[in-house]
Amino acid sequence: MAILDDIPFGTILVFCLTIGLAPFAPPHVWEKMVMLWHGELRVPIDIFDLMMHGAPWIVLGIKLVRMRRQPPL
Secondary structure, three states: OHHHHHOOHHHHHHHHHHOOOOOEOOEHHHHHHHHHHHOOOOOHHHHHHHHHHHHHHHHHHHHHHHHHHOOOO
C-alpha cells in the first residue's frame, strides 16, 4: 500500500475524471454499473470495461480512506 501513498492525489483525480468517466455523456462506468445491478453484465468485454473504468474510482476511495487514517503531521 506504500505505493498508493506515493501517488499524488491530483493524479488519481485526473484519472478518475478522464478514464473513469469517459465517454462523458453518459458516463460509461455508470452504464456498466446499471448493467451489473440488473444482472446483464455477462459478456467478458463488458466486465473488463467495468474494471477499467472503475479502477480509478476504487483507487481514489482507498487513497481517501488511507489519507483519513493517517495522523496529521
